[in-house]
Amino acid sequence: MNAEVIPVVIIGAGPAGLSAATLLAQYGIESLVLERWEGVYPQPRAVHLDGEIRRVLDRLGVDEEFDRISRPALGLRLVDADRHVLAQFDRDPADGRNGYPEANLFDQPELEELLRANLGIYPEATLRSNAEVEAVTEENGRVRVDFRDRTTGRADSVCAEYVLGCDGANSLVREAIGGKLHDLRFEQRWLVVDISTTTDLGHWEGVHQICDPMRPATYMRIGKTRHRWEFRLLPGETADDYRDLSQLQPLIAPWMDVTTAQNLELVRVADYTFRAQLADRWRRGRIFLLGDAAHLTPPFIGQGMGAGVRDAANLAWKLAGVLRAELPHSVLDTYEIERKPHARAMIRLAKLTGMTMTEGGEMGNRLRRFIVPRLSQVPGLTRMVTGGESPPLHRSELVAAPLPWRGLGGRLIPNVRLADGRHVDEIVAGRFSIVTTVGLSSEERVMCGQRDCVVIDATRGSALYRWVRRGGGKAALVRPDGTVQRISRHPETLWTTLPAFVPSHRRIRTR
Numbered sequence: 051m052n053a054e055v056i057p058v059v060i061i062g063a064g065p066a067g068l069s070a071a072t073l074l075a076q077y078g079i080e081s082l083v084l085e086r087w088e089g090v091y092p093q094p095r096a097v098h099l100d101g102e103i104r105r106v107l108d109r110l111g112v113d114e115e116f117d118r119i120s121r122p123a124l125g126l127r128l129v130d131a132d133r134h135v136l137a138q139f140d141r142d143p144a145d146g147r148n149g150y151p152e153a154n155l156f157d158q159p160e161l162e163e164l165l166r167a168n169l170g171i172y173p174e175a176t177l178r179s180n181a182e183v184e185a186v187t188e189e190n191g192r193v194r195v196d197f198r199d200r201t202t203g204r205a206d207s208v209c210a211e212y213v214l215g216c217d218g219a220n221s222l223v224r225e226a227i228g229g230k231l232h233d234l235r236f237e238q239r240w241l242v243v244d245i246s247t248t249t250d251l252g253h254w255e256g257v258h259q260i261c262d263p264m265r266p267a268t269y270m271r272i273g274k275t276r277h278r279w280e281f282r283l284l285p286g287e288t289a290d291d292y293r294d295l296s297q298l299q300p301l302i303a304p305w306m307d308v309t310t311a312q313n314l315e316l317v318r319v320a321d322y323t324f325r326a327q328l329a330d331r332w333r334r335g336r337i338f339l340l341g342d343a344a345h346l347t348p349p350f351i352g353q354g355m356g357a358g359v360r361d362a363a364n365l366a367w368k369l370a371g372v373l374r375a376e377l378p379h380s381v382l383d384t385y386e387i388e389r390k391p392h393a394r395a396m397i398r399l400a401k402l403t404g405m406t407m408t409e410g411g412e413m414g415n416r417l418r419r420f421i422v423p424r425l426s427q428v429p430g431l432t433r434m435v436t437g438g439e440s441p442p443l444h445r446s447e448l449v450a451a452p453l454p455w456r457g458l459g460g461r462l463i464p465n466v467r468l469a470d471g472r473h474v475d476e477i478v479a480g481r482f483s484i485v486t487t488v489g490l491s492s493e494e495r496v497m498c499g500q501r502d503c504v505v506i507d508a509t510r511g512s513a514l515y516r517w518v519r520r521g522g523g524k525a526a527l528v529r530p531d532g533t534v535q536r537i538s539r540h541p542e543t544l545w546t547t548l549p550a551f552v553p554s555h556r557r558i559r560t561r
Contacts, residue, residue: 052209054209055210055211056081056210057079057080057211058073058212059084059193059212060082060216061183061214061215061222061223062083062086062215062216062217063084063121063162063340064162064218064341064358065096065165065355065358067083067214067216067340068083068162069363070214070216070340070361070362070366071172071177072110072111072169073109073362073363073370074174074369075169075218076104076109076172077370077374077480078370079174079369079374081174081176081372082176082178082208083178084178084181085177085179085180086182087179088180090187091162093159093318093320095158096352096354097156097157097278097352097459098123098154098155098156098352099356100153100154100259100353100356101146101150101151101153102360102439102441103355103359104151105148105465105475105532106302106359106362108475109363109480110165112161112164112168115164115168116161119156119161119273120154120155120156121273122143122151123138123141123153123154123256124153124255125141125153125257126141126257127254127258127259128259129258129261131262131264131265133260133494136217140256147464148199148221148462148464148465149465149467149474153352155270156373157273160534170333179460182199183217183223184205184222185214185226186223186333188337191303192209192211192336193336193337195213212244212336212373213337214338215337215340215343216340216358217343218342220516223339224329226445227333227337228334229329229332230273230330231329233326233327234326234327234328236281236324236348236401236405236410237324237326238348239287239323240280240283241287241321242278242280242319242321243278243281243319244268244277244278244316244318244319245316246275246276246315247314249312251305253271253305255271257351257352258270261289261408263300265281266408267281267283267301267406268349268350275313279308280422280504283530289320289321292319293319298319308543315447325346325348326397326398326400327346328345328393332344333398340361341357342358344361344389344390344393345357345397346395348403350400351396352397352505357393360392361385364388364389364443365385367480367531368381368385378468380447383447384447384449385445386442388449389443391443392440418559441535449534450535450536458523459535459536459550460533460534462532463478463485463528463532463533466517468514477504477506478506479504481502482501482502482529482548484498484503484505484528485506485514485518485525485528486505486506486508487518488525488541489541490541490542491544494541494542498545498548521535521537525539525541525544527544527547527548
């Protein structure tokens with residue numbers, strides 16, 4: 051066994067694991083990422099991420115590269131079986147409240163390639179491929195990870211301060227901590243089809259949800275030439291029934307004619323079982339679960355991959371602070387307290403969306419034709435669908451909110467552009483910050499600086515000023531992950547309650 055103790059071992063090099071390793075490296079924390087496979091799994095999986103996750107990609111340093119491989123979506127259309135539009139929720143393809151388009155379409159293997167290449171610039175992070183983990187065991191205040199090299203068969207072990215299980219739905223780490231996936235009672239089998247063609251199909255550049263209980267489906271263009279369809283499989287059907295274009299033609303005929311499309315390539319046909327599940331525990335001692343190991347989200351609102359990246363953004367700075375003895379060990383308890391209810395809320399929303407699309411038979415169709423066109427008239431619904439803000443985090447040691455659905459506590463600060471032209475995230479850059487509408491004295495600013503806390507002045511009339519005032523205070527304390535920790539009418543009470551030490555950080559690349 052390797053005698054060296056590595057601060058963090060991350061099992062799994064998917065988006066959650068790579069994000070966690072990169073964020074830890076930016077705080078100077080060493081990690082070893084153990085990945086079972088040689089390279090990136092080549093087939094597309096996730097194709098959507100929202101503005102919040104786009105902000106994390108900026109922090110990771112892959113913002114410009116991601117822009118080159120992605121495209122903004124114009125919003126969401128709900129259509130009936132005959133492709134008649136029932137309702138449309140438009141999204142601005144330019145900057146939203148998060149400083150980026152609120153719906154971004156992409157190809158997951160391309161994103162993972164970017165994340166791997168970006169991780170390589172940090173000497174603190176090591177990625178070891180072909181490493182199949184066989185056991186994870188807590189012993190003597192550390193965690194032992196046993197793994198085997200898949201190319202040589204050689205067994206090896208490593209000792210870690212902490213282990214992050216980012217090893218997917220069939221997680222060995224979840225099993226090691228005695229965790230189980232709790233079924234939230236949603237399971238459907240779907241066919242996923244990716245086709246590439248240089249033919250312009252001429253469809254609206256957003257996500258189309260076909261609300262048809264007989265054959266619900268989803269369509270979107272995810273790249274310059276790449277198109278994605280998803281169809282619910284009927285009882286007895288499998289992907290083997292749709293292995294070539296002639297078999298697929300009846301399904302995709304309303305969208306394209308395979309006999310006339312140019313430079314046509316069938317990229318992938320696969321069947322998936324969409325599930326809604328949540329792990330009953332996300333942590334035991336020094337071992338944590340992230341991503342699909344902790345939660346499985348049906349894809350109807352495009353939040354599956356993003357949930358894992360949110361896990362990494364929530365945990366990495368806390369873990370860095372604890373490892374550097376700058377934050378109390380108790381802050382690690384806030385990870386599951388904050389993230390689990392948030393994941394549950396997003397899973398329930400995805401489940402509701404899926405049931406709206408697929409359930410009810412002919413009676414369901416009739417109700418949809420009557421109700422769905424009127425959804426835009428429901429107060430606040432359009433803003434909720436298109437506004438780019440997910441539910442707030444629940445109250446914890448690091449979120450002071452009287453109630454989780456009121457005020458700014460637990461919410462993400464909007465990434466608006468300030469008077470000097472910079473976005474909020476460029477200034478926060480992974481540190482604690484105080485956003486104030488009344489200003490601080492020179493002495494108070496010096497005190498904040500000594501704690502590595504940045505002060506952002508929200509000038510009267512600005513979007514940030516209005517945001518703070520709507521929260522019922524005059525200043526907000528914002529955590530390194532951009533989440534509001536607390537709001538106050540007395541700014542001086544915020545900087546005096548900051549942790550004695552704030553995690554040191556490597557300056558994060560910005561636009």
